Each structure stands twice: as structure tokens, then as C-alpha cells.
Amino acid sequence: DLLRVLSDVRESVEDWEKMRDAALRIAEGLPTEPTAGDLRDEEVEEARELLRWLADDHFTFLGFREYELRP
Numbered sequence: 001d002l003l004r005v006l007s008d009v010r011e012s013v014e015d016w017e018k019m020r021d022a023a024l025r026i027a028e029g030l031p032t033e034p035t036a037g038d039l040r041d042e043e044v045e046e047a048r049e050l051l052r053w054l055a056d057d058h059f060t061f062l063g064f065r066e067y068e069l070r071p
Helices: 002-029 041-058
Strands: none
Touching: 002 041
């Protein structure tokens, strides 16, 4: 069990920077222009600020999964 736990910790530590970079990439990729009406500009900016805040060492990323949403 100890070896399994140490392996999980090692994987998280090795992938942490990649997950942090993904959060910043997503923050930058959020729309800067008005959306189709589903979200207000303030909500998009709030999400962008949250992702940046998390990536600024306020959160420990342990995993990441990306989904593709289709209309």
C-alpha cells in the first residue's frame, strides 16, 4: 500500500505544473467578447480570475480531465 501511495504522490507532483499550465491556458481561452447570452461578461471574468488565483499556488492540482462540449 505504501508503494502505491508513493506512486500516486509522485504522479501528482510530476504533473502538477502541467495541470497548472492547463488552468492558465483555459483562463486565457475564455471568451473576451460577449457570449451568446448564457453567461454575463462578469461571470466569465470571475471564472478567469478564479482559475488564475488557483494557479497562483492557492490550490493543489491532483488531477485534470478535459471534456469537449457539443451543442
